[in-house]
Amino acid sequence: DQQVKQNSPSLSVQEGRISILNCDYTNSMFDYFLWYKKYPAEGPTFLISISSIKDKNEDGRFTVFLNKSAKHLSLHIVPSQPGDSAVYFCAATDQTGANNLFFGTGTRLTVIP
Amino acid sequence: EPEVTQTPSHQVTQMGQEVILRCVPISNHLYFYWYRQILGQKVEFLVSFYNNEISEKSEIFDDQFSVERPDGSNFTLKIRSTKLEDSAMYFCASRGPNEKLFFGSGTQLSVL
Numbered sequence: 001d002q003q004v005k006q007n008s009p010s011l012s013v014q015e016g017r018i019s020i021l022n023c024d025y026t027n028s029m030f031d032y033f034l035w036y037k038k039y040p041a042e043g044p045t046f047l048i049s050i051s052s053i054k055d056k057n058e059d060g061r062f063t064v065f066l067n068k069s070a071k072h073l074s075l076h077i078v079p080s081q082p083g084d085s086a087v088y089f090c091a092a093t094d095q096t097g098a099n100n101l102f103f104g105t106g107t108r109l110t111v112i113p
Numbered sequence: 114e115p116e117v118t119q120t121p122s123h124q125v126t127q128m129g130q131e132v133i134l135r136c137v138p139i140s141n142h143l144y145f146y147w148y149r150q151i152l153g154q155k156v157e158f159l160v161s162f163y164n165n166e167i168s169e170k171s172e173i174f175d176d177q178f179s180v181e182r183p184d185g186s187n188f189t190l191k192i193r194s195t196k197l198e199d200s201a202m203y204f205c206a207s208r209g210p211n212e213k214l215f216f217g218s219g220t221q222l223s224v225l
Contacts, residue, residue: 002155034213034214036216041218041219042218042219043117043119043204043206043216043217043218043219044156044204044216045216046213046214046215049213089155089156100146100158100161100169101148101158101214102158103148103155103156103157103158104155105154105155106155106156
């Protein structure tokens with residue numbers, strides 16, 4: 001049962017342009033969402049998060065948008081840089097108990113110089 | 114920045130053998146986790162650990178798996194009798210009070 005879905009396995013973007021990574025979830029109990037970035041042979045590293053009480057959170061070049069009614073969130077990276085090339089995982093939790101995360105399958109972003 | 118440390122980075126074992134994957138979480142964190150990622154698939158939750166006991170576990174975490182915090186710093190995942198399908202990258206993570214998980218760099222387990 002895939003509660004968090006990332007339907008685009010890969011995305012290629014020119015350097016300087018905007019990268020938009022999408023994520024959908026099915027569990028209405030999820031109320032906290034995170035984006036992780038993963039380089040090969042490394043563990044996921046936290047990028048940005050958003051609580052369900054917000055619809056936007058911004059941190060430098062990274063902005064996450066949340067549409068609760070559509071159960072959809074997106075990560076915008078602008079401007080995209082070659083160092084942003086990595087696999088991006090969307091994750092969600094319901095902030096109860098141990099707060100374990102449910103991950104999407106990831107989107108491989110390639111930023112072309 | 115503090116980090117979660119995992120050893121070894123790569124473990125090769127024969128089917129049916131026991132393996133222990135080791136993790137040193139961030140020192141002031143209270144919640145500890147194991148996740149795994151089979152090649153080409155999503156990162157999957159295995160188990161969470163709090164106050165010296167399992168908080169939650171997934172259906173993947175069956176009787177062949179166990180976790181332990183033998184001292185104040187280490188957090189281990191034991192697989193008693195490995196199967197071919199246990200081959201995956203295993204990630205340890207720990208969490209402080211702000212909901213953000215910190216992951217280790219993973220142990221690549223190869224079961225032959």
